[in-house]
Amino acid sequence: MDDAQSRKAEKAERVLIIACGMLAREVLAVKSRLASDHIDLTCLPAEYHFRPDRIAPEMDKAIARAKAEGYRNIFVGYADCGTGGMLDKIVEKHGVERMAGPHCFAFYQGLDAFERQGDADMLAFYMTDFLCRHFDSFFMKPLGLDRHPELIEDFFGNYEKLVYLAQTDDPALDRVAEDAAKLLGLAYERRFTGYGDLVPALANLPA
Template sequence: MGKFQSSSVNDPQKLGAHSAERVLVIACGMLAREILAVKAQAGLDHLDLTCLPAEYHFRPNMIAPEMDKAIERAKAEGYRHIYAGYADCGTGGMLDKVLERHGVERLAGPHCFSLYQGTAAFEAIGDRDMLAFYMTDFLCRQFDSFFMKPLGLDRHPELIKDFFGNYERLVYLAQTNDPELDKVAEDAAKLLGLQYERRYTGYGDLETSLRAL
């Protein structure tokens, strides 16, 4: 998923005074659908959204510098209220350094898997999930493009054991109740040779954080 923006103002020349009173969420593309869903359900019409590519999931070293650029662009467009729709996401604290410099807050927690379950719940179940491979609605929709093709599993299924042999369970953290996504997760568990568990989380702390804006 590439960059996009959801805003009630489509003409960049009309941004400025309008943007100053709105909140721009600069988020991971993996959270785009979920953020827009929360925005619609909660009536958060004051939120605008722009996303960095979801592919940075594989290159977390790109997140901090690209977030820095995105914040600079947002400020140039007149946004005074900016929020990072990211957890740490593997940046090792580098994202926090960028955000601190700009005075921008982010989603709490280490990654979206803790975000959806709630940080407290994630920490409480941490030891039990030590050998769990997590999937979300996004990862179910993008299973082929995020796992099968990049890892070469579609061409070399014998590599499945090399990549997933240390996992015991596939845990699907479901944001929605979608039978098609359930099937993807179940089939993935069978393919990877893992026990299957489904947990309905909804939007978890993501919804709480967005409502607080």
């Protein structure tokens, strides 16, 4: 068996998660917690958060590449994430599974808890650890709020509160979320979710 065949054979015995770049740190944290050394991770760009139309076609390519490399066990580290069911068509096409739920804000809280909060959170702007770390690069600069703060009302005027879904206890991230709520003129609520349904989803992957 040559080196290429050996690498393919090795990957055939492992699990590959193809995840949203927003989940990279969290997937690795859960992998470490579970001591799941058989799991590999690759990510699509976090910027697809703004272009959900790109998620399904890029995932299609990523899964095809992974299979060509030898992976037989592949898990999609995305919820629907605004694809309008298009990601499910790719998942079905390749015979793989994805994270359950409409988006990460749901599976971080747990789908049952998310559904119970539905009405109360109708006008909530969610943030996560990732979005706190990248608040400037994902919101302030792309929306031009750093140059034109008067646009805040246009973009966020219909929200009533900012809900920080915290994966970790990090005072620095808490401050970012609180400051963001003040900047956007929203009430502030912090919910510690941990990694939510990401933990059982990874725990149930084949060993």
